[in-house]
Amino acid sequence: MRTREEAARLNAIDVHVHAEISCCQPLDPIQAEFNRAASEYFGIPVERPSIPDTIAYYRERQIGLVMFTVDMEAGTGITRIPNEEIAEAAGDNADIMIAFASIDPHKGKKGALEARRLIEEYGVRGFKFHPPLQDFDPGDPIAWPIYEVIDHFGLPAIFHTGHSGMGTGMPGGGGIRLKWGQPILVDDVAVRFPGMKIVLAHPSWPWTDEALSMALHKPNVFIDLSGWSPKYFPPQIVRYANGQLGRKFLFGSDFPLIPPDKWIAAFDEAGFKSHLRQPILKDNALDLLFGAEEME
Template sequence: MPLNIDDLVAIDFHTHAEEPCCGPRDDGYDEFQAGMANYFKNPAGAQGMLPTVQETASYYRERKIACVIFPVDAERETGFRRYENEEVARIAAENTDIMIPFASIDPAKGRLGAREARRLVREFGVKGFKFHPTMQGFYPYDRSAYPLYEAIAEEGAITLFHTGQTGVGAGMRGGMGMRLKYSNPIHLDDVAADFPDMPIILAHPSFPWQEEALSVATHKPNVYIDMSGWSPKYFPPILIRYANTMLKHKMLFGSDWPAITPDRWLKDFETIDIRDEVRPLILKENARRLLKL
C-alpha cells in the first residue's frame, strides 16, 4: 500500500533501525546503548528493549506519521556489525504505507561503497543515505568520500549527515573514542558546493555550531536542516527565528526515534513560538517536496 500523504499527520525524517539483524549483539553493544539511553533519558534502551523495524512501523502507523528509517554503518570505528541495509529496505517495502527507506555506507568503503549505493537505489528503492561523521570517523569534505557522493548524486538520492554533539559515547570512558570535531556542519559547505544538485540534510540542532549550520543552509540551496535529537523546548532562539523566516521551507521534523519519540517531540513542539503557517511546512510539506511524494 503506498503512502497516503494527505492522511498523514507528519513525516518524521530521522528514525533509527537499532536492533542488529545478524544474531546476538556484539560485545560492548549493550553498554553503548545503555550510555545512549542515559543521555536521552530513554528507559527502553537501558533495558535492552529497543524496537525492531517492524515494531517501529506499527508505532508510526498508529499515529499516522510516516518515517524515514535507516541503520548506521560504523563498523570500522565501533566494531559493531551494521544492520544490513537490504534487510531494513525489505521491511520498509513491507510497510510502504508508512516507511521510507534510507541506507548507510561508511565512505571508507570507496568504490565498493559506491557500487552498493547504486544497487540499493536501483534494486531496493532506497531514497537516501545517512552519514554520521563522528561515528564513522571522517570529515565530510574528505575527497575519499567523493566516489560515494558521486554515486548518490547520480542516482538522485538524498544525503543526511549527523551534525553537532552526539549522545554516542556520551559519559563513557574517552567518549567511546568518538571525536566531535568531525561533525561541525561547516564541513558540509564544501560538499554542498561540489555537489550542488544533491540534497544535503544537516541533522539536529548543531550544538555548539548552530550558527554554522544556519549559515550553510542559508547560503546553499541544496542544504536543509532536520530538527531531530533535541526536545523542541531546548531549541536555541536563533534556530526558531530562522525556522520562522529565511529557512521556513528548509526545516524538517525529525524525532531521533527511538532515543526521542515523536510523541514527546510533537508535544513540546506545540509549546514553542513557531508561526501557524510555518508548522505544517516543518511537520510535513517540506519533507513531502524534498522526497517528491
C-alpha cells in the first residue's frame, strides 16, 4: 500500500495482523507455550501461518494488512521476530502490505535509534506496543525516547488495551499484569505526544468506556476493533460508532487468532449503521495511514 489511491482499491484494510512464525529463526520455546494457551482460549489450531502464508491469505481476499510482531524480550524473555524481516516482506508486497515495528520500551535510547533506522532505512510506517506483555506502564518516561521518534515522524502507534488473551489460563497468567492494559494509562501519551496517532487496540474490556472517552476527547486517538468477534462487543461500542465516533473506529482482526472473513461476517450482523461499513472496514484506515481527506 504505497499510496492512498492504491490502498483504496482494496476490499478492506486490516490494521491488526500478527507475524508469529519467522522464516529466519526457530520458534522460541516460551512463545510456543503462550501459543498453546492462546489456541485453547481462542479455539484455534496451535500451528500458526508463516509470514508468506499470511500475505498470500490476504492477497487472495484483496484485503490490505498492517503486520507486526511484539518485542517483549524484557517482559517475557521471548526472542522477537526481527522487525527487518517484516519490513522486507512489506517491501516485496507493497501493493497490499504495510509493516509496523515493535521495540521493547525498556531498550530506551537504543530502541529510539532502532526506531529511526527502521523508519528511514526500511520504510516502517508505524509501531506496536503491548504494555502487559512488555511489562511497562505506557505513560512511564522509559518509553519517551521511542515515542519522541514516532511523534517526530507523525506515525501511528497501536497500544494493546484491555484483557489479554495471551497468558490466559497459564499459571500466574504467564506473568502478565493486566493493569498495564488500562486505556487511561495511554492518555498521558496522547497529551504529551500530539503528533503521534494513537490506536487503542481491542474493545478494551473491562475498561471500554475509558477508550471511548479518550477517542471522543483526543483528536489523535483511535480504536481498532480487533481481538473480539463483533457479536460479542460491549453495546456501547456500537452505540458510539453509530453516533459521535464513526470516524474513529478501525477494522482489525488480530489474525491469526480471528480470521478476517469471520470478523467481517459478524460485523455485518452487529448493528452498525450501513453507511459506516466502508469507513470502518477501509476509509478510516486510509485516513490514519495516509492522512485525512477534506470532508465536505
